[in-house]
Amino acid sequence: MPKSHVLRFNPSKFQENILGWYHQNQRVLPWRVVGRGKTDPYKVWMSEIMLQQTTVPAVIPYFLKFIEQWPTVVDLANADDADVMAAWAGLGYYARARNLLKCARVVARELNGKFPKDLDGLLELPGVGPYTAAAIMAIAYGQPATVVDGNIERITSRIFAIEEAYPEGKKIVHQNAHRLFDKIDAWEQQDIKAYPQALMDIGAGICTPKNPSCGLCPVQRFCKAFAEGQAEAYPVKAAKKAVPIRHGDVYWITDGQGNIIVEKRPDNRMLGGMVGLPTSDWDINKGKRSENRLNLQEILQSPLKIGKIYHVFTHFRLELAVWVVTMPDLKKLVKCSPDLMIINTHVVELNKIGLPTLFLKAARLAHKNV
Ligand code: SF4
Secondary structure (H helix, E strand, C coil): CCCCCCCCCCHHHHHHHHHHHHHHHCCCCCCCCCCCCCCCHHHHHHHHHHHCCCCHHHHHHHHHHHHHHCCCHHHHHCCCHHHHHHHHCCCCCCHHHHHHHHHHHHHHHHCCCCCCCCHHHHHCCCCCCHHHHHHHHHHHCCCCCCCCCHHHHHHHHHHCCCCCCECCHHHHHHHHHHHHCCCHHHCCHHHHHHHHHHHHHHHHHCCCCCCCCHHHCCCHHHCHHHHHCCHHHCCCECCCCCCCEEEEEEEEEECCCCEEEEEECCCCCCCCCCEECCECCCECCCCCCCCCCCCCHHHHHCCEEEEEEEEECCCCEEEEEEEEEECCCHHHHHCCCCCEEEEECCCCCHHHCCCCHHHHHHHHHHHHHC
């Protein structure tokens, strides 16, 4: 593609184009306030925590469910842990759900139900990092803050054609992102609230990771990556490292009458605090099986291997062998650990108790084979 002319970056023109586009094209989202309505920091905080590592379409039904069930931060603070974890099931990255609860309890019980209105105060809340704190400051309170989510990172790296490869390049992209927010402290609160959301919408709908729609972009004339004819090449990523694979076992332990064993997973492990099927440890090396976490030797007398399931976490792929064990007296096993419980699959739908996707895969395989 031939190189085209690019204008020198002019923050006020850039910002004017972004806001002009937003007033015509903004997405309607359940946590957003249109026009001059009052923004609820609880909803902004909830949506930003949910949106970390996840897409808007995936978050919307969860957000609506949470707000209906727990309309205020005090309601959420008073919820049972198990109910919140179950409502979160399927959204992934479960540490966020645990921090959501911790944070709600701090705000409700120590801060009189009010989110702090300053960056330092927000940063002290559990699970609130620099990005979320900046997003709350700008979107909820209309206070100037540089908000840099994945979409805004991508736009920044393309506008300035930042050549340093990630992960090191990320720091340089963040430094340059400040240029997009230049002098916004002089703006009206409504515009400060709108601006990061406008950038996010452009990142989600126009400046997409693949096949960006540069022809529709309101800031194309400032974009160096577009002028170079290689928008998709930014952000520059270093070659990917191989993802490690971990192995382990997961057990479908049944009495043959529809009752099965589930466990509450320890807080300090992956999927901590969630209800799951019992598993072994997840080893890194294939063939090297570790001790059972839950002293389940007794049930290993006649396990039947019915297949494997696979699941991808951020830093590793997991391969679990699925074993079916039939034992008439499940109560005997439950006595081995306070974290084990019996549920009846005729009475309780597994996806209603908040079984994470990993275990639903194992349950589906067991249903087909038992
Ligand atoms: Fe992104 Fe293309 Fe707009 Fe540049 S011109 S910011 S690459 S959509």
